[in-house]
Amino acid sequence: MIPKLFQWLLAGGAFVALWVGLILGYLDSDINDSTKDVILFLPVFVIVGFAIYSVTVICYKTATFNDCVEASKELQQDIKDATEDLKSKGFKFD
Amino acid sequence: MSANKEDKYSILLPTYNERENLPIIVWLLVKHLKCDYEIIIIDDGSPDNTLEVAKQLQGIYGEKKIVLRPREKKLGLGTAYVHGIKHATGNFIIIMDADLSHHPKFIPQFIEKQKGGDYDIVSGTRYIGNGGVFGWDLKRKVISRGANFLTQILLRPGASDLTGSFRLYRKDVLEKMVNACVSKGYVFQMEMIIRARQLGYSIGEVPISFVDRVYGESKLGGNEIIQFAKGLLYLFATT
Numbered sequence: 494m495i496p497k498l499f500q501w502l503l504a505g506g507a508f509v510a511l512w513v514g515l516i517l518g519y520l521d522s523d524i525n526d527s528t529k530d531v532i533l534f535l536p537v538f539v540i541v542g543f544a545i546y547s548v549t550v551i552c553y554k555t556a557t558f559n560d561c562v563e564a565s566k567e568l569q570q571d572i573k574d575a576t577e578d579l580k581s582k583g584f585k586f587d
Numbered sequence: 588m589s590a591n592k593e594d595k596y597s598i599l600l601p602t603y604n605e606r607e608n609l610p611i612i613v614w615l616l617v618k619h620l621k622c623d624y625e626i627i628i629i630d631d632g633s634p635d636n637t638l639e640v641a642k643q644l645q646g647i648y649g650e651k652k653i654v655l656r657p658r659e660k661k662l663g664l665g666t667a668y669v670h671g672i673k674h675a676t677g678n679f680i681i682i683m684d685a686d687l688s689h690h691p692k693f694i695p696q697f698i699e700k701q702k703g704g705d706y707d708i709v710s711g712t713r714y715i716g717n718g719g720v721f722g723w724d725l726k727r728k729v730i731s732r733g734a735n736f737l738t739q740i741l742l743r744p745g746a747s748d749l750t751g752s753f754r755l756y757r758k759d760v761l762e763k764m765v766n767a768c769v770s771k772g773y774v775f776q777m778e779m780i781i782r783a784r785q786l787g788y789s790i791g792e793v794p795i796s797f798v799d800r801v802y803g804e805s806k807l808g809g810n811e812i813i814q815f816a817k818g819l820l821y822l823f824a825t826t
Contacts, residue, residue: 558732575611
């Protein structure tokens, strides 16, 4: 399989080629002027849209990142139990 | 746990200055593992004499359960795995950190997951389900989530936690992968999962709670972020 970098370059290149073709009129199309304006700013929309999506996802995932307080308490108890049991088995702690 | 009679699990514990944590982790492993297993301690000449502690533990639990394969000096994680695999007698290998951030109670879940889906690899994940972390402040969480998001977008790895190192592997799969990976240290964990996907191995995931006992930012310096960025770009361009 081709590396991810080249997958991105291919997809990006195809997008840019199509966009430039439409903007400069190389590609024959019967789209009206208001749609042309949308196409002109399409890369900006894509970038802004992706930025908003990214920030939203990261904020949401950060906010819902579990704080494992119980796991920490459990570990403290485990450490106590282990220390006691190991001592009884003859283990010498410092 | 319905352990298959032939299955044996070798737990690789690379240690460096884990004198305080090692007895606890070994005790917990013995407590939670009901299958056939061995704990291979690979100490890289720790100045705090972790090896002496390991020997005491071997005296308590026996040479069958506790296997010591020390090395003279610090030689890095990747080579510690190679070294450990060489001496492992199990057909499955479990890799975890010895600093108590990875709790052995999850291992039975790893084993169950592996059996359930006949997976080649089972990876612990902090990022889905009941998984999570303890001891991280907001900044660290944001960086971690941001890095994870970027990784998912760029690499589409098919696994949710690439930088974690609590995993179970089929021994032959791990052997092949260790040889296929060229990265060092931190990036090594990422490359392992990416290469696994590339080689067509199946990956199962188990949510884990990661208890970071080192508070503050000592473990997440600028250097680690640069290493991560380099690793990400390397994998992005080559895989």
